[in-house]
Amino acid sequence: MLKINDLHANVDDKEILKGINLEVKAGEVHAIMGPNGSGKSTLASVIAGNENFEVTQGSIELSGEDLEDVSPEERAHKGVFLSFQYPVEIPGVSVTNFMKTAINESRKAKGLEDMPAKDMLKLIREKSELLEIDRKFLSRSLNEGFSGGEKKRNEIFQMAMLEPKVAILDETDSGLDIDALRIVASGVNKLKSKDNAVILITHYQRLLEYIVPDYVHVLHNGKIVKSGGKELALELEEKGYDWLKQETAV
Amino acid sequence: MDLKDKLISSFMAFENNVDVEHPVHDVRMAAIKNFEEKGFPSKKEEAWKYTSLNNIQKIDFSIFPKEENALEYKDVKRYFIHEIDTYKIVFVDGIYSSYLSETTHDGVDICLMSAALTKPMYKPVIDVYFNKVASKDESLTSLNTAFSREGAYIYIPKNKMPKKPIEILHFSTGNEASLLLQPRNLIVVEENAEVQIIERHQSLTSNEVLTNAVTEIFAAKSAIVDFYKIQNDAPTASLIDNTYIDQKDKSLVKVHTFSFGGKLTRNNLNFYQNGEYIDSTMKGVTILGEKQHVDHHTLVHHIEPNCESHQDYKGIYGDASTGVFNGKIIVDKIAQKTNAFQQNNNILISDKASINTKPQLEIFADDVKCSHGCTIGQLDEDALFYLQSRGIPQKEARALLMYAFANNVLSSVRIPELKIRINKLIAEKLGVNLGFDL
Incomplete structure (x- = not known):
């Protein structure tokens, strides 16, 4: 479904990604772990099409289609979703209105009419229940004054609404207490299907107890230095990242 | 003549x-x-x-x-x-x-x-x-x-x-x-x-x-x-x-x-x-294009103690438009316990647009709270990416951000129909239809 070949990317002429290869098939969950500054968030941003990063080499394909020169909004329409580590506050625009706009823009791009208001309300109700989101929450301004946990829950709510093919969750577990983590993880698990894929970007093994990955990759210095099954995450938790750094240095 | x-x-x-x-x-x-x-x-x-x-x-x-x-x-x-x-x-x-x-x-x-x-x-x-x-x-x-x-x-x-x-x-x-x-x-x-x-x-x-x-x-x-x-x-x-x-x-x-x-x-x-315990509030939203020019000159004269003033002006300037904000606050010597706040934030969306902003504070009392801040900037690229990544096209995403930027000023409009009208005017000025009444 998502195929990344020898991807190199720069920010301000500094190379951050130095040749990433990764294939994610439908129905799979991949975890990408690694120390700070290894390029995890950059990889997430580049997949979603952030133009602040310059792809200098390699390619990203979604269902066989090269995403080069595809704008972030078109990528979203094609089924890429990024849950942000730091969601942006948009005062004056409610969560509901924001989702209406996002969904209808995506429909417009596909040549569909706006979703009827009744269907929209039903969808919002259904998905907000999934994430145990209060009705009042939906009329608040997007992310404005939200706690860390509320912001992350809201990101997953958006994912639920947009039903992406490939969802990248960037540090979705950071800043969550155990209850919020459980709700978010259970939401993601319910959204998982044989037709979509999830990429979890995380520092810690904790999230992976709740969303169990099929594969774990370790990113270090802009490259995937090790891949394995879910047991790799446990190994990392135990030993930290230093042994990998040494291993790759050799 | x-x-x-x-x-x-x-x-x-x-x-x-x-x-x-x-x-x-x-x-x-x-x-x-x-x-x-x-x-x-x-x-x-x-x-x-x-x-x-x-x-x-x-x-x-x-x-x-x-x-x-x-x-x-x-x-x-x-x-x-x-x-x-x-x-x-x-x-x-x-x-x-x-x-x-x-x-x-x-x-x-x-x-x-x-x-x-x-x-x-x-x-x-x-x-x-x-x-x-x-x-x-x-x-x-x-x-x-x-x-x-x-x-x-x-x-x-x-x-x-x-x-x-x-x-x-x-x-x-x-x-x-x-x-x-x-x-x-x-x-x-x-x-x-x-x-x-x-x-x-x-x-x-x-x-x-x-x-x-x-x-x-x-x-x-x-x-x-x-x-x-x-x-x-x-x-x-x-x-x-x-x-x-x-x-x-x-x-x-x-x-x-x-x-x-x-x-x-x-x-x-x-x-x-x-008098005392007075509240004066000035709010403004300015959205200009072409060669339009708007000059806001405000004055608040705090003559007696225990009063407040609040100023909040937001400006969005495109094309070759020009703006001025000059906010003068005078606090007389006897006007102790004055709270005077002034804010002017501007976004320039064109290289040819310009804004001159100037706070002018003349404070003669010593027990007062006065603050002022002016900013001139561009739209936040990270915020723009966030909206685009949700499938909102760049033009609409920019409009949504500009709307959000001006929103503080609208929250105090007490006539709902007027607020809707202003929102429509803003959407019209920004050249977008966002699919919902902002």
């Missing part, structure tokens, strides 16, 4: 048509003398450094309007907040239009300045309030005072509140090749009374119009005044708005200024806090 000379000689003709026995006659005489001495302000004056009236003075304005040019309500309906019932004081080319207006004397007076200046029953109010807070020194205010004859007159007695908001509308029809309008408004809100006013100047053709307006507002003890100015005029219409507000103990006055159009707009908004 230049415009100044033309105005001074026209004053004689004007005097022939008004009652020279009335005490206001002396006020007018003093005013024309002041204007004659000072003339139009030039860029050499600090207060007019960034706004030039030179080109305006080259236009041969008609000073006295001709006969009333009748307008059909259906043709101008969209300029009214027609979704709700309002009182209306409407002028067409400077002349009162009884057909389009809805005035009242039922417990409150919502009517005409021309009546208030001539009928004996209004004389006690005129004697106490007329030209009492407006500057006698500022030349354009004097020019208006000299020719003051028509405008809105609103008197709200103690403990009263009109049943509905009041709209003051000035239309110009292009009857003249170029027209000078000088409306004069007086608004007196007595103790514990309340009023909501929406004001708009609208030119209906591409003929030149210059409006030099003066509004005096008196808010007595515990009075509440909400004043909304909608400035979305034609590209050939210019406005110089001089508003003077006198506040007494515990009164609450809010002025919102929405500047979305016009050729040149100058807002001189002056608050004088003559």
Whole structure:
């Protein structure tokens, strides 16, 4: 479904990604772990099409289609979703209105009419229940004054609404207490299907107890230095990242 | 003949048509003398450094309007907040239009300045309030005072509140090749009374119009005044708005200024806090394009202790538009425990657009809280990416961010239908349809 070949990317002429290869098939969950500054968030941003990063080499394909020169909004329409580590506050625009706009823009791009208001309300109700989101929450301004946990829950709510093919969750577990983590993880698990894929970007093994990955990759210095099954995450938790750094240095 | 000379000689003709026995006659005489001495302000004056009236003075304005040019309500309906019932004081080319207006004397007076200046029953109010807070020194205010004859007159007695908001509308029809309008408004809100006013100047053709307006507002003890100015005029219409507000103990006055159009707009908004526990609020949203120019000059004079003032102006400047914000706060020595806040944030969305922003604080008391902040920036790229990554196209995403940027100012608009209207105007200015009422 998502195929990344020898991807190199720069920010301000500094190379951050130095040749990433990764294939994610439908129905799979991949975890990408690694120390700070290894390029995890950059990889997430580049997949979603952030133009602040310059792809200098390699390619990203979604269902066989090269995403080069595809704008972030078109990528979203094609089924890429990024849950942000730091969601942006948009005062004056409610969560509901924001989702209406996002969904209808995506429909417009596909040549569909706006979703009827009744269907929209039903969808919002259904998905907000999934994430145990209060009705009042939906009329608040997007992310404005939200706690860390509320912001992350809201990101997953958006994912639920947009039903992406490939969802990248960037540090979705950071800043969550155990209850919020459980709700978010259970939401993601319910959204998982044989037709979509999830990429979890995380520092810690904790999230992976709740969303169990099929594969774990370790990113270090802009490259995937090790891949394995879910047991790799446990190994990392135990030993930290230093042994990998040494291993790759050799 | 230049415009100044033309105005001074026209004053004689004007005097022939008004009652020279009335005490206001002396006020007018003093005013024309002041204007004659000072003339139009030039860029050499600090207060007019960034706004030039030179080109305006080259236009041969008609000073006295001709006969009333009748307008059909259906043709101008969209300029009214027609979704709700309002009182209306409407002028067409400077002349009162009884057909389009809805005035009242039922417990409150919502009517005409021309009546208030001539009928004996209004004389006690005129004697106490007329030209009492407006500057006698500022030349354009004097020019208006000299020719003051028509405008809105609103008197709200103690403990009263009109049943509905009041709209003051000035239309110009292009009857003249170029027209000078000088409306004069007086608004007196007595103790514990309340009023909501929406004001708009609208030119209906591409003929030149210059409006030099003066509004005096008196808010007595515990009075509440909400004043909304909608400035979305034609590209050939210019406005110089001089508003003077006198506040007494515990009164609450809010002025919102929405500047979305016009050729040149100058807002001189002056608050004088003559009492304690007063709250004065000034908010503005400015969205400009083309070669439009808006200049906001605010003044808050904290004269007594324990008062507050809040200023929040947001500006979005595109194309080759230019903006000015000059916020002056004076805190007198006895005005201890003053809280004065001022904020001016701007986004430039074009390389050719510019803004000059300047806080001007003169604080003579030592136990006060005053803060000011001005920013000039571009749209936040991270925020833009966030919206785009949710499938919202760049143009709409930019509009949504600009809307969010201006939103603080809208939250205090207390008439819901007006808020919807302003939101629509903003969406129109930003050139987007976001699929929902913002």
